[in-house]
Amino acid sequence: MTATVHPITARPGPASLDPLLQLVAPALNSVNEIILARMQSDVAVIPALAGHLISGGGKRLRPMLTLASAHLLDYGGTRHHKLSAAVEFIHTATLLHDDVVDGSEQRRGKKAANLIWGNQATVLVGDFLFSRAFELMVEDGSLKVLKILSSASAVIAQGEVDQLQTQRRIETTEERYLDVITAKTAVLFAAACQISAVVAERGEDVEAALDSYGRNLGIAFQLVDDAIDYAGDGAAMGKDAGDDFREGKLTLPVILAYKRGDSEARRFWEAAISGERNSDADFAEAIERMRAVGAIDDTLERARHYGRLAVDAIADFPAGKAKSAMTETVAFAVQRAY
Structure with a gap:
């Protein structure tokens, strides 16, 4: 990796996932067919519950990164199609489990699966999807791929x-x-990218570069998600604004606001995070206190920092549609809060 700091976006204007989608569209159709086939079961609740989330408007970002990384390496085979489906199954399983743990009411703008089918069925269908992911990994036959994805899980x-x-x-x-x-x-962003280097039989330096790209993109993505909870709207997030606040999650905007606050502000945050202050008025006050000390802006600046590291990680790869699309994907990830 070079020491040069490269710009996040390769072209002016709002960033979009369209270049990434156009790059991988034919392969993504194949991946979607695999996903649809492998989530089927004679137990009717399994495809119904899984399909509620899998077909619920998700961007398929992680499997698209597997496909894009393969394009970046000029890999001409199809092994990565099943592995992309495995990545999506791992991600979906974790979302189902998260919604049960968090007591979420929305996911991707729809009623959370656990509120429709119950916590027990939701956890078990998550387990089913994890199992399907491992079946796909075993079918691929690469112990290294299996190690990367199982370790990530x-x-x-x-x-x-x-x-x-x-x-x-x-x-x-x-x-x-x-x-x-x-x-x-x-970690799943990183694994999704790295496995393409394994499938393409490239060296460990290429694996490391793609791991770094995915890892830094994933950190930037989550930082923006955590900022959006205080700076965005529920429709854009596909969940209720303020969920993190009401659940007492210690995300970076809260950590910075607490650290920078005076004694009065600290008392507010201690009460809010303990669950004593979680009304809509308290949430509005939390946002104002964050803005007063720059906690949201600085969270987004940290996201841009990790975005630049992601772009740097693929700096030495040849220019082309794949590199351009992956660079713009970083720009999209960090611009979502604007």
Whole structure:
């Protein structure tokens, strides 16, 4: 990787996922067919519940990154199609489990699956999708791919448990928060990109570059998500604004606002995170207190920093549609809050 700091966006105007989608569209159709086929079951609730989320308007960003990384490496085969489906199944399974843990009411703008089918069925269908993902990995036959994706799955689970441990703990540090979001979000982005280098039989330096691209993109993506909870609207997020606040999640905007606040502000945050102050008026006050100390803006600036690291990670790859689309994907990820 070069030491030069490269711009996040390669062209003027609002960033979009369209270049990425256009790049991978034919292969993504194949991936979607695999997803549809593999989520079927004789137990009717399984495809119904899984389809509620999988067909619920998700961007398929992680499998698209697997496909785009293969394009970047000029890989001409199709092994990565099943692996892209496995990546999406892992992601979907974690979302189903998250909604049960968090008691979420919305996901991707629709009623959360656990509110329709119940917590038990939702957890078990999540387990089913994890199993399908591992079936696809085994069918691929690469022990290295299996190691990368299985390790990512384990780290994601650890990250979710770690986030649960930090919930309503106001003393959570920025370093601990970064560890959590790296585990629960960025690791799957990294694995999704890295496995294409394995399939394309490129060296460890290429694997490391794609891992770095995905990991830094994933951190930037989650930072923006956490800022949007205080700066965006529910329709844009596909969930209710303020969910993180009411659940007592220690995201970076809260950590910065607490650290920078005076004694009165700290008392407010201690009460809010403990669950004593979680009304709509309290949420509005939280936003104002964040804005007063620049917590939201600085969270977004950190996202841009990690976005630049992602772009730097693929700087030495040849110019072309794949590199351009992956660069614009970073720009899209960090511009979503505007």
